[in-house]
Amino acid sequence: MEHAISFVRRLGASLVDSVWRLGFAARFMMLLLIYSGQSFRRVHLTIREIYFSGVLSLLIIVVSGLFVGMVLGLQGYETLQRFGSGDALGVLVALSLTRELGPVVAGLLFASRAGSAVTAEIGLMKVTEQLKAMDMMAVSPIARVVAPRFWGGVISMPFLAAIFSTMGVLGGWLIGVVFIGVDAGAFWSQMQAAVDFRYDILNGVIKSVVFGIAVSLIAVFEGYDCTPTAEGVSRAITRTVVSSALAILALDFVLTSFMFRG
Amino acid sequence: MSFKHPLDECFVRLKDVHFAYGERSILQGIDLSVRRGQVVAIMGGSGSGKTTLLRLIGGQLRASQGEVRVAGSELSRLGRNDMYALRRRMGMLFQFGALFTDMSVFDNVAFPLREHTDLPPEVIRDLVLMKLDAVGLRGAGKLMPSELSGGMARRVALARAVALDPMLIMYDEPFAGLDPISLGVVGQLIRRLNDALGASSILVTHDVHESLAIVDYVYFVSDGRIAAEGTPDEIRASRDPFVHQFVHAEIDGPVPFHYPAEPIGQALLGSSG
Ligand SMILES: Nc1ncnc2c1ncn2[C@@H]1O[C@H](COP(=O)(O)OP(=O)(O)O)[C@@H](O)[C@H]1O
Ligand SMILES: [Mg+2]
16 A cells, blocks of 8 residues: 555656656747847857757768668669669669658767767756856856757758768769669669659658757757756766657658658 | 945845745745945855855845845846846856856956947957956966866956956855965955955855955854854954854864764664664
8 A cells, every 4th residue: 555655656756747847848948949039140159059060970971871872772782683673773772861861860870979969068068057157147048058059950950961861872873883783874864763852852851850950959958957967967968869869760750651651 | 227226235135035945945034235345255064055045146046935135126026137137237256167168268258248248359358358367367368268277267257257347246165175375366356356346245155264354244154044143353253152163163063064864873773674
């Protein structure tokens, strides 16, 4: 009986906790939107964050894109070959990348490279009371620290996904055309014929924008909300990477089911 | 804003202020006032709620009961914008400096000026150099916070706290972890800055001797209340056991060394049984 009571009590406490956190997150998001205007007026802050989260993620995005494209080239050719349609390799590589792998894998890489860094940075600023100090100087940390990092991430993400897909297509071409010997004309012309701008590319871009918003929001929130200790920051970073990955995969399923039902 | 009203003689006034973190009550009825031009020290053991008190005066925390007035405004009535307007007239030195680690010393001191004024870069440069000069670090502008010693970081934070010529400066343990020479330097700085700006200062500290030398009035906080108060002379002469313990650094006295706990015998027996 006592166990049951304490169980119910703990359940209630954790429920109250979650509701608090949800309320805090909602308030945070509202302030973020309100203060975004201010941070747009000082564009240099956002540009700096685009540099930190976007440009510094470029290398990992380029290299990973190339490898993923090369693997697609190998696996795709091996399968298509069995049905005698090796020439369609370009289509397979391009569609897989623009529709799915580009946004999803770039999003996952972005979360672990840039999202975790943003959480760590904001979390450490909280630990060392820099955020409180800023607030005491009548400068809102959400306007000065959080909003530029959020928008920097949102803006970088679609470009990173596009670069990832481009590199992937090059990787597929490298394996398919240069090494295996698929006809270059067929590779490119079938790709051009089969990839629709609206249906494939635009939907891919929408996905990458949505993932960019999700990852950036998770990253800034976890940093801002972390327990201000070394352990708290490290846990916040882990949560950023894990929640971002889950959010990307879940959102991808939802978006795909709406976009590509036909 | 104009602060000419006679009631404002007390630049900061706390009346019966209560505060709790969740269930845990920290302050239970604090009365305290700081007049213009005064440097006031708040002393008390670790965890007695001194930092909390500063954050209440800075408006980062709200009293659960009682009123906190700064420059004539009752803080609980201020909206976000008015609060920020008031904070532009306050400077706060955080316990660990809280310098922005991604900016140089110069940019740290320039930060409030750039955020709150439209002054041209040359003017900002001159102002920053003046503030850095006042703390003796004019040559250190290019250094990053990670390259500073504890005492230097404290002085940079001080320069940043007074960048906008505040009317109220709050110091959270400005002497902690300083060597005796830096300690004297920082102490004299606090007094000089206060007098030069015609400001009021609140100084939270453990360091009785250094602060008695520079302040006008002292409050002792214990158990969430003001346990004693007076001018430095009154404090030195005080027979109050609490003050005596503090001034003469005795371990035993009204201020307990132990955090409240069950008797140790019971605790040890409890864990084995
Ligand atoms: N954010 C917080 N949440 C809960 N308790 C806190 C928090 N900050 C401080 N406390 C507690 O409040 C008490 C007073 O803290 P503080 O004002 O920092 O003391 P002081 O500065 O005098 O050492 C301490 O016992 C501390 O554990
Ligand atoms: Mg403290």
